[in-house]
Amino acid sequence: MVGENNTGKSNLLHALRLAVDSNLSSTYRLLSDHDIHTGISLSRANQVIVSVEFADYVGKVNETALVGCWEVDDEEHIARLSYRFRPKLSVREALEAADIKDGDLTIDDYHWELTGGGINDPATVDWSQDLGTSIRFSDLQQFHVVFLHPLRDVNQDLRQSRQSPLAKLIDASDIPESEKNELVEILREANSEISKKKTIHETSSAIEKAFQNTAGEAFDIAVKLGMADPSFTSIARSLTLLLSNSALKDFEPYRNGLGLNNLLYISMLVESFERRVKNAQSAGQILLVEEPEAHLHPQLQRVLYEVLKNKPFQTIVSSHSTHITSHADLSSLVLLTNEGQPKTTATSPGNNDLLSDKEMADLERYLDATRSTLLYARRVILVEGPAELFIIPPLVKKVMNIDLERLGVSVIPIYGIHFDVYAKLFNKMALPKKCAIITDGDLKPSDSEDIKGEEDAFPAPPDLDSLASEYVGVFRCKTTFERALTKPGLLLCLSSAAKECGAIKVAQKLEAGYKKIKSEKLADKEKKELETDLRNTVLATAKRVGKARFAQVVSKHMNSAEEIPKYIRDAIEWLKL
Numbered sequence: 001m002v003g004e005n006n007t008g009k010s011n012l013l014h015a016l017r018l019a020v021d022s023n024l025s026s027t028y029r030l031l032s033d034h035d036i037h038t039g040i041s042l043s044r045a046n047q048v049i050v051s052v053e054f055a056d057y058v059g060k061v062n063e064t065a066l067v068g069c070w071e072v073d074d075e076e077h078i079a080r081l082s083y084r085f086r087p088k089l090s091v092r093e094a095l096e097a098a099d100i101k102d103g104d105l106t107i108d109d110y111h112w113e114l115t116g117g118g119i120n121d122p123a124t125v126d127w128s129q130d131l132g133t134s135i136r137f138s139d140l141q142q143f144h145v146v147f148l149h150p151l152r153d154v155n156q157d158l159r160q161s162r163q164s165p166l167a168k169l170i171d172a173s174d175i176p177e178s179e180k181n182e183l184v185e186i187l188r189e190a191n192s193e194i195s196k197k198k199t200i201h202e203t204s205s206a207i208e209k210a211f212q213n214t215a216g217e218a219f220d221i222a223v224k225l226g227m228a229d230p231s232f233t234s235i236a237r238s239l240t241l242l243l244s245n246s247a248l249k250d251f252e253p254y255r256n257g258l259g260l261n262n263l264l265y266i267s268m269l270v271e272s273f274e275r276r277v278k279n280a281q282s283a284g285q286i287l288l289v290e291e292p293e294a295h296l297h298p299q300l301q302r303v304l305y306e307v308l309k310n311k312p313f314q315t316i317v318s319s320h321s322t323h324i325t326s327h328a329d330l331s332s333l334v335l336l337t338n339e340g341q342p343k344t345t346a347t348s349p350g351n352n353d354l355l356s357d358k359e360m361a362d363l364e365r366y367l368d369a370t371r372s373t374l375l376y377a378r379r380v381i382l383v384e385g386p387a388e389l390f391i392i393p394p395l396v397k398k399v400m401n402i403d404l405e406r407l408g409v410s411v412i413p414i415y416g417i418h419f420d421v422y423a424k425l426f427n428k429m430a431l432p433k434k435c436a437i438i439t440d441g442d443l444k445p446s447d448s449e450d451i452k453g454e455e456d457a458f459p460a461p462p463d464l465d466s467l468a469s470e471y472v473g474v475f476r477c478k479t480t481f482e483r484a485l486t487k488p489g490l491l492l493c494l495s496s497a498a499k500e501c502g503a504i505k506v507a508q509k510l511e512a513g514y515k516k517i518k519s520e521k522l523a524d525k526e527k528k529e530l531e532t533d534l535r536n537t538v539l540a541t542a543k544r545v546g547k548a549r550f551a552q553v554v555s556k557h558m559n560s561a562e563e564i565p566k567y568i569r570d571a572i573e574w575l576k577l
Helices: 009-020 061-070 089-096 137-142 154-159 165-171 177-196 198-215 232-238 258-279 298-309 357-366 371-375 386-400 419-423 481-485 488-500 504-519 524-545 547-555 566-576
Strands: 048-054 071-073 078-087 110-116 144-148 285-290 314-318 335-338 344-347 379-383 409-413 435-439 472-476
Touching: 009 048, 009 078, 009 144, 009 285, 009 314, 048 061, 061 071, 061 078, 061 110, 061 137, 078 089, 144 258, 165 258, 177 198, 258 285, 258 298, 298 314, 357 419, 371 409, 379 386, 379 419, 379 566, 386 409, 386 481, 386 547, 386 566, 419 435, 435 566, 472 566, 481 524, 488 504, 488 524, 488 547, 504 524, 524 547
Parallel strands: 144 285, 285 314, 379 409, 379 435, 435 472
Antiparallel strands: 048 078, 071 078, 078 110, 335 344
16 A cells, blocks of 8 residues: 555554454544544534455355355355444434434534444445444454554563564464473472572562561462463463574564564564464454554565565555565555545556556566656656656756655656556556656667667557547657757756766867857857757767766756756646646
């Protein structure tokens, strides 16, 4: 589940918990005014509904026992559980009898309820209509939910038996009774040996005497010192993780780094989930993880995602991490997009009829950590390669006074001309956001070379005009990017870059050309010939230095930029609409 900030990722996880998490306090289920979507007043009868549908439970005894009676589609075998916040029954009856005026309600007139099944559609049901039948809250305890928020204190949780996943892992273990008895006997013998030691015995006697003198005879309790109550429960609660590495042996996790402790914490939860599945100890389970990247470096983020992806239980992860989304299948993503108003659109990029299976597979390979930024951006500019990436943002900022980053616009190089595959992502089904394609007029890869006799060896370039839509705009120059960039108002930038790259004669030629053009003493034919010569010079210099390297150096000298190519300006203006 991905998206930019403030699109509702945390809200979606919380909404799920309202419906399915028995560990969530009822205090949170009783909503307040601030929990409701802005613009909605609860003074008039209204409702909040969170409906969750269950599938793939047929043939599983525990799951069917839990959700079978909530079934809403007996052919597809879909069951539904709904959390609902609406006016109380007494208030609904008073409204119907006109004893209360609609518009005078307060938050105290509302309550929450959990229902299962029902013939009404949760998306259209009126607040006064029923939605399934009431269920017992205790039934939810059979559905195991673990929620990990991003700023969790795992060091503290690992120490507390109620919070520690170690306790959950032991509970999910099928430990023979004989082994439990052996452990208890070991602890009992250890306590006996410890209590016999002179110092321990004298200390416990002193504590017992002090307690009797303080509490009096009415509270006569024997006192002795020991490791723990000799029972298996106390053993399970007393166990502590001990870690070792090349520097230390048997140290407690609190001495470890926070990131690794988070991974350790999740690892134990995953193992306990797997054991519950194997031992059929619950009627389903789900792991909710919010922003795992908060404590993990990029490599561990990818490792964790791959581990969770292949486990036999469902996990929902919310994330801003391109290192995670670059490894995720498009079919597994839910994208939340802010449309520039108090409204979020939810889509799944994998549910896209425009993309063939081959194109979908290609996209999943293309979307590395850099290019998957398009999932989080509010608007996108697709360009051929790094030259445009280096130059366009600072050029737009200097000449048009527009900071693309502040507008939520990402410039993304696709390192090729396969814009058609990317363009099919931008629509209401997948990515409902604007995408401007900025490319060369010849539509050949920027680093390609013409090879005689090989014209038929490659497929024709994509028809970009056919890609244009409400969401996709195509903006091309008449030539190559370097030639299009060779405008009078950019010659000084190019000259400074050529000088820094060691092309002194080229720098002098560009600076002289700038002065000639600005002098306005050239005839139109002379000016045109000079501009053509300068364009070829810039392109040749870029190829010699390396187009990406030359563009990187040009971007450092944007302080002298006075002009921007029209096709780039048009793209920015279109994105702003």
